[in-house]
Amino acid sequence: MTSLANYLDTVLFSVFPYVAMVLFLVGTIHRYRNETFTYSSLSSQLLENKQHFWAVVPFHYGIITVLTGHAVAFLVPRQLLLFNSRPLRLYILEVSALIFGVTTLVALFALIARRFTDPRVRVVTSKADWILYAMLVTLVFSGVYVAVFYRWGSAWFAASASPYLWSLLKLSPNIAIISAMPLAVKLHIVNAWLVIAFFPFTRLVHILVVPNQYLFRKRQVVRWYRRPQLSRS
């Protein structure tokens, strides 16, 4: 391996992740504190209501499931490997993961098509949206490509990507395994860090404000100015 490639790997896999994480943290917190108003899902359902359903719903179900899969492999790699020790379980896991991945990809193209074709939705599409779409397409496409051509990702992710990510968290990046990975995998990883770095500057911030408190709160909300101590609904 040339020294240039070595150098590039170090920059992309052990330096850039920290840049991305710092950008993510500083960016989202700063935006939440100083530009609270801009935290919004920026829905365009009012402008176009039909394609919206067929694009937005499968995309969200798809990407949430796939991301959950990544999180599980990251958090409990041992248990995942144990689960995969029976081939049947591995096949079921891989096939369903692939289905959700492909759903995400198809729905992502549907989202882009909707943005392109509906004149009203196009008006509310920003430059950041187009950049984000380009990143997401690369990310999801490379992910599906890896899943198809480098089989049993759920097994080797737990054994290679998971230790890599943990080594980053422990502030002693170990990129030996990543350096040996095929180009498509590398592209997928770099793109993931890119999305995380770009996150605070896009509409993705709506993920951070999903309204989980709704599930626990009382139905009616009353705000008092004169008697804060008595406030109740």
Added chain:
Amino acid sequence: MDVRSQISMVFHLDKCIGCHTCSIACKNIWTDRKGTEYMWWNNVETKPGTGYPTKWEDQSKYKGGWELKDGALRLRSTSKSKIVFNIFHSPSMPSMDDYYEPWTYDYGELFNAPEGGDQPTAKPISMVTGKYLEIEAGPNWDDDLGGSRIYAANDPNLEGMNEEQKAQLSAVERLVMFYFPRICNHCLNPSCVAACPSGSLYKRGEDGIVLNDQKRCRAWRACIAACPYKKMFYNWQTGKSEKCILCYPRLETGQAPACFHSCVGRIRYLGVLLYDAERIEEVAKRPDEELIEAHRSIVLDPFDPAVLSQAAANGIHDSVIEAAQKSPVYKFVKQWKLALPPHIEFRTLPMLFYVPPMSPVMAQKHGDVISHTSDDLFHDIDQARIPMQYLAKLFGAGHEAKVRYALRKQKAVRIYRRWLTVGDIDEATADRMLREADTTRDEAEAIYRLTSLCPFEDRFVIPPMYREEAIEMMQDPLEAKQTTGFGFMEGPARGL
């Protein structure tokens, strides 16, 4: 008893001339910004008609308001479990086409068009896309029954009427209409608030105004489907929902809201009602036929010593109590029982009440003579051109008794005044009508005065709101001393 105060409203439909001045006053102040062009926080509808957005009253389509299921109140459109799945796509939300695509005109064409055989025209341009637009509908497209075969004929309130009755409504020389101005009802049991996943919608404790916290709104859109009156609007530019704010900046400085202030027909009244917040849920759960009476009973008597002591304990200021005692809304709603809530069967307990309109009588033709009279002095209430059944759908949850009572009383007041001023009706008849309409000379006189001779200070009894004191309790007034302006302000910029 948990006494709270609410700024409430009465619209006297018998006086509405359908001029849309209220709508324009509101539009010029609040919704002339980008993203809000299609919103009409105040709109005036012709009834019968499908309204704005089209067929908003049809809850089988939009799933607004509450329903009573197994003794519990449930939102029709959403719930804690449903929102988990519906947060990506709100299934019953109207799209812009259900309102209309806002437009302006390419006025430059009028000046720049090359010389030719025809007059130059200003082509309509969409205010969303900026492209030329073929206008197909507008917010008051069915004004004055225009296109009534499409619009009036599809009014959801006609449901349950037979073909003959429907035909009568649109028959030439018999057809009838009245106007129905609408703003946010600032409900006691607001379904928009209950549906909001972010908790950004709230009711102000002190005056009951329902507002949306623009910084907490995240565009999950649940409120838009949940409001049965479709008075929640989505700003497509900022990605935030917006609604009528009852001009609270005007109220806080002692002025009536713009739509009230500008009302040409003087149909609008505004005042304080005291109500018992503990009973809201119980009242909202009553069966349809009891709802109006129960809603009235939740409004408390501002002269009752028990109410007053409880109000004082709850921190309601004396000036607010005084305003409640002078409230024109209290008179119309509780004392005279003339004003009725719109579509109370949606169970949000609206705090905007309507005095139902009188309409011309159906003439009877005897030979060559067209006669308008009968032995029953109140005949024209039930033979009026607007069928009682129709008004009952709008203002009585389908039950006619309360609407008939309000119309009979209005009629009696008219006859009483006619005896006094015109003199072609004898005193005995006038008194008999007052008695039969459950009213007295004094009350009739008071109704007449507040209906016909009502200056600003009688129509709008606005309590001082002491917002400056309220805010001082929350914030140190010296906090922003020697800083630029009054602390930090952030423009409503759309996110990326």
